[in-house]
Amino acid sequence: MTDGPLSRYRAKIACGELSHDPMQELCAEKLQSLYNALAHYEPQTGSGGWRERFGLTRRREEPQPPQGLYIYGEVGRGKSMLMDLFYDTVPVAQKRRVHFHDFMQDVHNRMHRFRKTKSKGETDPILKISQDLAKDAWLLCFDEMQVTDITDAMILGRLFEQLFEHGVVIVTTSNRMPDDLYKDGLQRQNFLPFIEMIKQKLDVLELASPTDYRMRNLTAADVFLFPAGPDAAQKIDQMFATVTEGARVAPDSLTVKGRQIDISAAGAGVARFTFDELCTQPLGPGDYIAIATHFHTVVIDMIPKLPDSRRDWAKRFGTLVDAMYEHKTKLICAIECEPNDIYTDGDYSFEFQRTVSRLTEMRSQEYLDMPHLT
Numbered sequence: 122m123t124d125g126p127l128s129r130y131r132a133k134i135a136c137g138e139l140s141h142d143p144m145q146e147l148c149a150e151k152l153q154s155l156y157n158a159l160a161h162y163e164p165q166t167g168s169g170g171w172r173e174r175f176g177l178t179r180r181r182e183e184p185q186p187p188q189g190l191y192i193y194g195e196v197g198r199g200k201s202m203l204m205d206l207f208y209d210t211v212p213v214a215q216k217r218r219v220h221f222h223d224f225m226q227d228v229h230n231r232m233h234r235f236r237k238t239k240s241k242g243e244t245d246p247i248l249k250i251s252q253d254l255a256k257d258a259w260l261l262c263f264d265e266m267q268v269t270d271i272t273d274a275m276i277l278g279r280l281f282e283q284l285f286e287h288g289v290v291i292v293t294t295s296n297r298m299p300d301d302l303y304k305d306g307l308q309r310q311n312f313l314p315f316i317e318m319i320k321q322k323l324d325v326l327e328l329a330s331p332t333d334y335r336m337r338n339l340t341a342a343d344v345f346l347f348p349a350g351p352d353a354a355q356k357i358d359q360m361f362a363t364v365t366e367g368a369r370v371a372p373d374s375l376t377v378k379g380r381q382i383d384i385s386a387a388g389a390g391v392a393r394f395t396f397d398e399l400c401t402q403p404l405g406p407g408d409y410i411a412i413a414t415h416f417h418t419v420v421i422d423m424i425p426k427l428p429d430s431r432r433d434w435a436k437r438f439g440t441l442v443d444a445m446y447e448h449k450t451k452l453i454c455a456i457e458c459e460p461n462d463i464y465t466d467g468d469y470s471f472e473f474q475r476t477v478s479r480l481t482e483m484r485s486q487e488y489l490d491m492p493h494l495t
Contacts, residue, residue: 126206127153139366144330145199151190151326152207155292158187159211164259164288189291191266191319193298194328196417196493197335200294201264201389203328205369207292208262217258218369221266221293222415225273226376228254228280247276251283263293265390267495268303268312275308278315285322296495299325335390335417338363339451339489345480347456349423360453361420365389377411392416396424400437409444417493419445421454429467436469439476446479449491 130149133139164186192200208218219227228250235246243249254261261284268274284291295302299319303312319325342360346353361370368389375382382404386393392412399421412419427435445452456463460480464473482488 125153125156125210126203129206129210130203139199142199142330142332144328145203148192148200148203148326148328149206151324152203152292155187155190155290156207156211159213159260159290162187162290164255186285186288186290189293189323191293191295191299191323191325192328193295193325194330195333196296196390197333197337198328198330199334199366200328202366202368204262204264204292204294205388209369211260213260215258216260216262218262219264220373221263223374223376224261224263225270225276228276229272247279247283251280251287255284255287255289259287259289261289261291263291266293266295266302267297268306271307274303274306274312274315278312278318281315281318281322285318291323293323298327334366335364336489338366339418339453340486342453344451344453344489345456345460345484346454347460348458349455353423353455357420357422357453357455361386361391361393364418364420364453365391375408375411375415377408380408382408382412387416390416391418391420393420393422395422396438399441400434404437404441406440406444409441410448412441413444413448413450414495416450418451418453421452424454424456424463426458426462427464427467429464429470431464432467432469435464435467435473435476438463439469439473442476442479442483446483448494449488450493451489452480452483 127146127149130139130146134141139145192204194200205218208216231250231253232246235243235249239246239249268277281291297304299316302316302319303309306312342363344360346356365388370386370388373384373387373392375384383398384392384394385398392415424438427438442452444450460477463477464470467473
């Protein structure tokens, strides 16, 4: 074995980037087994599959798809990091790694396009969408599977049934065990067959590590750098690398009421922004709530001392801090000045004192120990 998630994981331990964790190693071994199985598998829907090229269907005696993996556990246990080690090493050309929320947004967009462009006689968007998804990628890696929307809940059963029928292999992470998906949701009884299908098609593994590595990393760091000097950018880079725990980092986006919020870098539930991206643009409470619930940690490169005339910037920053505080989202940032001096004399300065108070609390160990509220 020269490569694969298990060897990559052990290499990170050997170089001191990670500490050995028996539950993480078990998960890496499971992912390695799937890695090995995929070396001998390709579904008929893959663009390189010879049966598809000749218009032939799968024979009953053909090998069945390898069982995928459902990894669940509390935040900070390394689920995303391990899945990314698998995704980055597995030699499958047609693969896709996506946050589950963004995947469902894509599915809804495809359904909308289907209704606008469907041919005569086409009535079922799920059949068309699942076929297209399977042709694009027959290995799907989902980060943070969670179901809170009744529309998603009603779609998922038939969608996944068709994806599995096309031979798609799925690996997913979640904070919830399968039986707790869509818990207390409307018409949940109609969702239960999806849960049973997940437990049948995927190997369910609890990553029951006793250590919250995300919190350990946050606790070990001075999460606010102020007054920020010339080396602040380098320190923020280091803190961002530490809190993302070696996970794959890439540009991301959130869709809020049809509008897209671009994120320059995100990984392992952590998003990185500049102050301009968050507070000088026309974002509102809904946008900040989406960010605060979607990511357990937000990194802001540099918070400047605000001009007295920029009430709008101060108010947006205050609204952002309120959203993060309410959802116990952690903040890592560099600040040009003392927090008390960010905005002192403008006509929003009285209200801004609450923001300063909350910033002070968000640096406390008590706050850092609180679970993220999604």
